[in-house]
Each structure stands twice: as C-alpha cells, then as structure tokens.
Amino acid sequence: MSDASLDWIRVGHTDDLPEGRVKTVTARTTSICLVHFDGQWAAMNNHCPHQRGPLGEGSIEKGIDDKCWIRCPWHGWDFDPLTGKPPGGHEDTGQQMYPVDIRDSEIFVGIAPEPPHERTVTDVMVETLTNWGVQSVFGMVGHSNLGLSDAIRRAVVDGRMSYFGIRHEGAAAFAASAYGKLTGTPAVCLTIAGPGATNLLTGLWDAKVDRAPVLAMTGQVQTQVMGPGAFQDIDLLSAFEAVTRFSQPVLDSSNHAELASLACKTAIVEQNVAHLIFPDDVQTNPSDKPASGPEGRISAAPVTPAQSEIERVAEMLRAAKRPIIVVGHGAYPVRGQIAALAKALGAPVLTTFKAKGLVPDDHTCAAGVLGRSGTPIASWFMNEADLILALGTSFSNHTGIERSKTIIQVDHERMQLGKFHPVALPVWGDVGAFCTALRDVPCTHPEAEDQITELAERWAIWRREKQHRLQEDAGRGVHSFAIFDVLGQLVPENTIFAVDVGNNTYSFGRYLETKGRQRVLMSGYLGSIGFGLPAAMGAWAATQDKDDLKGCKVVSISGDGGFGQYPMEFTTAVKYGMDLTHILLHNGELGKISKEQRSGEWPVWETDLHNPGFAAFARLCGGYGVKVTEPDDLQAAIRDALAHKGPALVEIMTDAELV
Template structure:
C-alpha cells in the first residue's frame, strides 16, 4: 500500500458502533468504528445513491456487523463492502484505514487525470463567447455542470456568485445584461430551482437584456414518467426564451452553446440550455467553439429618404424636444450634441433616467408618472417630438397628437401603439451621425434653454417647500432623495426597485451622470438588491466599470423579497450601499386602493429593524427617522468599502 496517498479525514473521535460521512479529496466515504475496528467504504449506496454515512451499524447474520443504508435498508459488510446476499453482487468499494496519533487516515489511489466532459467543452465554449459571470446555486442535478464551471473559475476564466434564491440570480443576471449588453449565466437545479428563474427571465426579456439560463434536469432515463423534480422545462421556458434546447448525448454540444449565446447577444433576449444529469459527465473530445466568423456587423443604417424627411421636419420646428428611452444608452453623447445644436430640451422616460445629467442645461428630467413637471410642460409646448429608443408606454404618457419622429433599431417598436409622423428603422447612433451636419437651430423659435433654467428654478423651489411638510411619521421622500442627490458619486450605478420609493426617486433625485437600472416593463418588486449584486459583479468583470460605487434603493416590501441576499453581499464583499425606505406598508398599493375608492386592505407589513438585520448579516447598518439625518447617514454608508444598509423611517403619504 506504499503507492497510496494517505489523506487525513480528522480525529479518531467516532464512538464505537457509529458511522459518519467524511471527505477525502473529492471522495465522500462512509467511515465506521465497531468492535475495536475502523473501516471505510464508498458513501453512495448502489441502489439509489443513499448516504451510507448517515446510516447505522446493526448486528446481522450470526452476530456480524453490517452498515444499513438509511434510505431503503440495504446492508453491507463494513470490512469487505459485500452485502449479505440477494440484491447487489458487486458490493461497495472499500478503502484501507490507519489511525496514527489519534488521527484517521484513508488510503486513496493517486488521483487519475481528469477526463474532459461534455460540460467541460460547453463551459470552455462559454468562455470563448465572453461569458464572464455565473450566478447560481449548486445542487444535485447540476453537479457535473457545476464542476465544469468550477474548473473555469479556478483557471481565472470565469467568476461565480453563489446566491440564496434562484430568483435573485435571475434579477442579478438581468441587471448585468442591462448594464453591460453582455450575458451572464444563471445556474440552477431541475424542477423548482429552474422555475424560480422565470420572473427574472421575464424581466430580462421584456427589457431586452441578454441572459443565459443553465438548468439541471433529471436523468434522461426517467424523463416523462414523473420522477422527483422532473418537469417539462422546455415548455416552462418556451415563452420566455428566444432559444431553448436540451443537451443530449447526440447533440453537437459546443454548437448548442454557440447558438445560445449568439441568440442572447443578437436578439437581446433569454437563451436556455437544459442539462440532464447523466449527460453532464459524459466524455467529450470535441474542441471548444469560438465566435469568430459567427457575428456580422451590428449597425442598421436609416435610409437616405428617411434622413431627408427627418431633417425637413426638424428644420420646420420652432420648439423641438428629444424624448429618449433606455434604448438610447449607447448614443448618449451623440444625442446631447444634437440637442445642444438645436437648443432643444432632452427629456427621458423613467427607464432612460440618467441618460442626460439633470445638471446639463438641456436636461428636462423624467416624463410621466415618475417624472417632473418640467418634462411634462415642454412636451405639452413642443411642436415636434424626436423619440429615440423609447416606447410609448402608458406610464410615460408621450403625447400621441404631436408631430413625432421615432427612431428604433427594432422595427416592431416603430408605431407599435399608434401611427407616428415619421417612423425610422435604424440604430440611433447612426441616425444622429447622419443628421448632425444637416440641422441647425431655428432662429424663429424661443430660447428653450432659458425656459429650462426657469422651470428648474420653479421645481426646485417647490421641492424646498415640500421639505417643510415633514411630520412625525418619518422623513419626506423629497428630503431622502435630495440628500442622495448631494452625496451619491456622479458615476454611481443605481438599481431601483418598484413602489412609491421608485416614483419618488424618479421625481426628486437629480442625476449627475449616474447609470440607473430598473425592472422596467415587468415592474417586479424585489429587483433592487439582486440587481445591485449584478451591477457589482459587472464592476469586477469589466474594466470600464471598475471602481464605480453601486447603490440600490427599495421600500420595505421590496427588500423583504430577497433580504437574505444581504448575506451574499457580505460573503463576496460586495461594495453596495442599500437605501431602504421603511414605512411598514406596501404604500403604492395602499395609494391605488384609495384612488380606486376601495378600502385599504392587507398592505400593512410587520418588519424587523433592517439596520439591525444588516448588522446581523455582517454588513454595516444604520437607522434614521428625520430628513435632516439622512445625508450624513448615507455619506457614512457610502464610505464603507463593502455592503451597507441605510434604513430610513419614511412617511408613506409624503411622496
């Protein structure tokens, strides 16, 4: 036995007549102590993989000791691994045991060279296609895939974030895609792990964020009859995914990954791969696929006729305005330059908040329910709307009666809800480049920049008046977001939840260049903290985001959805500051009940001290209840290099 590797599995403190599971390298072993003897065998019962180390030692035939499996009662001789007969001739693999100076050692054969698997080839292909991050939970039906990801992580080619709930992984990946335009992956087990992804996958789909879902599945031999955690994942994901395929032994495995990532990137959508348990560890010699030669140019150019028509409409307008949405992020600088040339206001949809800093002379704030009276006034006064990368959501309330130029790279978005004056199919940046030398300010129009300054002065005076309304129930939202406006870094990445806290953020927070992420068209509560986790991961994975502070905002209802992810933030040292507005209520729903003349019912909440909760999780936590206390508390939290939570007792009526 001199060629064995002797691995310590701990002190020799197992009582007589007992068994337990120990680990030696990657092996799980059933260790037993009986009649003054020590023995070790493979921990997995050959019947259904039951954990023998959780079983018992019992006297069997002729007083002989046997290890009994806790699942179905199969017995094995601890010294030979053989059953007493009748159900498994091969028995169990046994290992030599030695006790040295009160420590137990198990002899293992030298570790064989790793056999490259199907999931190894697929993980290598993911790396080639630029998948840098996996959010997920390791479990029994994804262990082969998880091991392939582990190897890529240990090689420094990927990073992994283990979450507490798969829904948080989905929101984190969605926010990662919204921020970077690149897909992250989500790893789950079969059944409930996979279905827990669906809300976040819908968030990604409707907001056009690329995501790659990787779900485990039961073994192929038990598909269909109703095995434990066997559900039809292809059907479950059919509506939410642009691409969904099951990985089989006959599949072209690396091609499936290539198509999945390509669909996510080009279509800005969800791709899904299903990994049956037995397929994950099958050997593969197939080389990893690469994206070279698989992607064409991405720019859709508007037609010359459309450009000429747009130039004519702009030349005739005396009060043009730009309305820009989230789809215009990549053309920020070009749009602002056009607005400066025309002397035109730039207002944004809520999803586009931050596209132009509110401190810019051309900025008019957010349009719609979450917006400012400035934006609404200029939309009502304008004689031409230039709508770039925005839909006509009822929450935004773009005026349908005004002459409108709409530009979008997705053709189905043009005139989606009603006809527009000039729909233009093309990339927004390309549109800006083609008209920039052909437009100028109309000399007959008013000085809209001066009007903007005047309107901002009026709105800021109104916000100051609202600060004086604060009563005994907690801080006014105007005070909370005035404080955050003062101290948030200009390049911060801000993830917002849904609810009154979000409406108030849109209305009162003044951007200086921050990037805002939200659950836009889905409007899902609970998005804030998991999205911040995704944004933080992006700051680790992309050089241009490195060092940027991540801030998340929620109400008490939203935070409660994924509160335990605070421990995830602590585990990975995530530099996230969470601003929590606490009013013991689902305030937005209460408000809707009142406005609909319903009684307020079942919107009250019972909450802990969230600051104390954050501290118990290992994060920084601070609690304030007055508007004048908020700025110092946020500044203190922002100075923490790690997870921090500011709990602000707020008045749900002062929004």
C-alpha cells in the first residue's frame, strides 16, 4: 500500500521518547511499539507473537552477539528495533512494520484506512438485548470482556444503551438490582472472569431474593484454556448456579440471538437473575445472523381470581367490622386501585417496609409501615383488626403480620399463598385484577367501625410523640427524627429513596412520612449493608431511561458503616453527573450491631469505626459536601444539597442511641 493511501495518525512528539527507548502508542485503535534507536524512528506491531506481550513496555538490550534487540517484557523474546525481525529471522518473519514520518517534531505513523466493522457474535447479542428494552449497563471493562465491551460501546455510541463504569463490581450488581426493583425490567452488570464475576454475587442474591430482574454478563477465559486452571479461570456455571434462574455459556456453536432472548425473557418473566458467560475468543467471532426480540414471546394477560373466590372474599369482608389491608412491594403498580379499595372499605392500609409509600402517608387511609421498622399506628390497627386483606406481601417475619387473625391473601404466585402458615382464604390472582373484580361488589359490614376517623386520631398521637422525642437530646449528636422530619418536608413528591441497612433504616421507616408518588428501594430479604449508594445510582439511571420516572429526584440514605462499603462509587456519580443526594448519618459505629450486642447481653465489641470527614471526602471527589452538627442547620443543609445539580452528600453527626 502506498504512503499516499495510508491514514497518517499523530502519535506523539519527538521529545516524548529519548534515544534508545521504546514506548506503546495507539494509532486510532492499533497498538504500536514506537522505537527511537540509533538516531532513527520505527514503528511495529506492539504484540509479541508468543502471548501478545506489549513490546512497547519492554526495553532495548544488548544480546550475547553484541547486537541490540527489543526484549519483550513478558518472556524475553527479541526483535530488531528497526526491522522488527527476530534473531535469525527470515524475510517473511517478524513484526508488522508501519511507516513513520516526522513533521516539525511531531511523530506520525501511517496505517491502513479503517475497514468496515465486521459484525460479531456480541454485536448480535447486544442488539438483541436492546430489542428487549435493556438500556443501562453497570460494569468494569477488563481483559476478558473486551470484545463484549466493544459491542456495548457501539450501542452506547448509537444511543441504544447507557454505560456506567463502576469502581467495584459489587456496586454494579446492587445498582442493577435496584434498577430492576424500580422498573420491573433488567439492567446489565458487566464484569471480567474470575474475581470480577464473583464480586457480583452479593448484589445478585439481593436481586434474587427480592424478585428483581437482572442480567449478569461475565467475561471468561478462552475456551481452549477453560478447565485446567488458567489465570482467572473458575467454574462460573457452578459459581452462579444457586443465584441464577438462567445461566449459560456463549459458545461459538450457540444460537446467539436466541440465547440472549432467553436470558432477557427469564429475567423479565421470572423476575429473577439471568447470566451469560462470554469466553474471550468467542466474543469477536464474526456473525451474519440477525438479532431477535420479544415479539411473540411475552404475554401480558393478568391472572384473574376465580369468581367463586371473589364472592367468598366479599362475604368475609361483609362480616368484618375492622378490616385492614396490608400491602407489599409487589402491589406497587396498582397502588391507585388499592387506595380506591381501601377508601371504599373504610379500611386502614398498612405497608411492609419495602412497600413504604405505596399508599402515601398523607392519604386518609394510610397507617404507615408495619413491623420492626414501622409506626405504632400500624401496630395498633394490626392488633385491633378482625380481618386482614394481604395484597402482594410475602409475610416476612420482620413485617409481623399476625397469623392468628383471619387472613385473605392475594398473590399472583401460587407458591406464596400460605407459604409460611395457612391462611383463611388464599386467592390466586394479580392484585390489580383482584381489585377490579371486587370494585362493584358490596363488601362492607352494615355496622363497620369508623376506622378512618380513628386513624387520623392515631396519626395526631404519633406526631405529638415524635416531637416529644426531640427533647431526648443528650448533646451527642442530632436526633434521627429531626433528620427525617426535615427531609420529609423538603423532598419533592416524586422522590425515589434508596435506603441502606442499620439504625438509619429503622429510623427512616418509622419517622419519614411519605407523600405523592414517592418510592422506596431497599435490600429486603438479604438485608445487605452497602446497598444505599449503588442503589441510588441504579435508580438515577432508571430516571434517565423510563418515561414514567423522568424528573424524579433520587435520595439515598445510609449510616457511616453502609457508606463505607462502596465510598468510591461517589466518584462514579460525579463522573456521570448523577443528580442524587446522599444523606449520611454519622455516629462512628455500627449502631444497630451495638444495640443487638447490648440486648443480647453481650459486651459491645468491635463496632466502633474510624472514619474520615465524609463531607470533605465528597468535595475531594468533585461533588457537593456539607457537614451538619446542630439540628438548626439541617433545613439549610438538606435544602441546598437537594438543589445541587449533581451528586451531593449531607454528613450529619448523630447520636447512635436516638433512633
């Protein structure tokens, strides 16, 4: 090829490379070993033919024949610095050479024009994912997923995907889990083989036990070295078997589009974790196959309860003077219908912690959260109820639904019905279809008690009690109620809360009063510390992807222990301009564990923490950070943080005893 037909790419300045040295440079995407030797310049293919070692990271050394050679830094293979030929090489051996041109001390290398991109296996699979509506990827690019990463890059360039490079793979899994909990659709968490893949497992377990759709895509070593124990080679099928509903390797002989479709369908339909394993050598194999998609594969038909069961439900409701409704996170999409049903029945609505905000606390029928993280209002109505209508709740022991009561349980999963103990009437069906079927059926007792007036009275009692608790100030930090009282007043009605684990979480559930269409994301059944900030990143990505979430404000809440799990993800939020606010309750200890040690009559041991100044840390990361030590400063600090366009952190010094 003539020099005139080449693309001449600037790769540096002559001052960049002293005489007798080599350096790796990149011309477009071609990796080149640039050489300055014996007053001359040369450029050659940077990859040693042995194991693709980077010659540009090697050195020019004198051999036993007194001739100078470029020595590969990995295994010592030698090449002539100016011709690229090995010792004793023939004309047709050695490294590919590229012409070099020095123009006013600027170094240019001539390379062939870039050929059209050849469609690959991973191009087909990524296109299939986007056809299924997969939009966001959280991950870390690495040596065993580079082909897959490039297919994702092309989708990002085309506007079909968004990519967020995280600092720890565990955060990617939590972000994807939160995204799935919020939207019911999967995001991707991307890693390399070996440790990158295993770092996903905690977040994937969070998704699995909370029924959130997630798609994990892990690189893998090349197929020819799988099994014997190559570098970072582990049995990923076995490692992911328990946490996934679907897990398959992508082989050269696979039907790649159908494999990607099945992974997506499993995640969406089963609301579970799907996993694809991409051996390094398969990722860039050419493919002329078409992508596939969801057409003809998904049914949206709801499960309608049997008419006989609806009639039995109505009969039981007509016999109850004090019915209550308990709703779980799974019922969120039909929250409007549940609120309408509650109003028609005159029944208080108690929520599980995961469902906090499903019926907002400013609704006339709202009784707040039931259970360990709940309000005395909810506990009162649970104790006084003569019938419980449980909608889309899994009866967690933390929620504390009283099993001795008469219970009607409605769920679209038959295995959830009476799972932990028998109920008076299990009803198989979607909660929305159930509410619709019950809408025009008489369901109230002629002498039903006025629980709604009583509900307002109980709220007044609880609000007075919360204000009284502010007098408990012992001078060791801000009271949790003061924080969540101010936060609840200032956040907009479309806020998405991502809460962590610990005393901060209990206080949030108990004290913050929801309004509008606020949502709460949490690590429910797994209860994993560190969930809060990565979950907020996943929620923010969802607000960019989903029309019904656009404009929502994202607020994450944690203690100092939780934030310390993934603190560097604050830099991820800064890098991508994520508009989120983190409320950090700093008490210098794992306060919930200290409390458990005391209640179990154990000595308090190793729960104290050595922390940096978190507000200063946030500023060092390039975000907004403010520290609060006095209750009077809460209003301004939280208001300003919420108004900041980008990641903001409010560090509040709190008393571990005042929860």
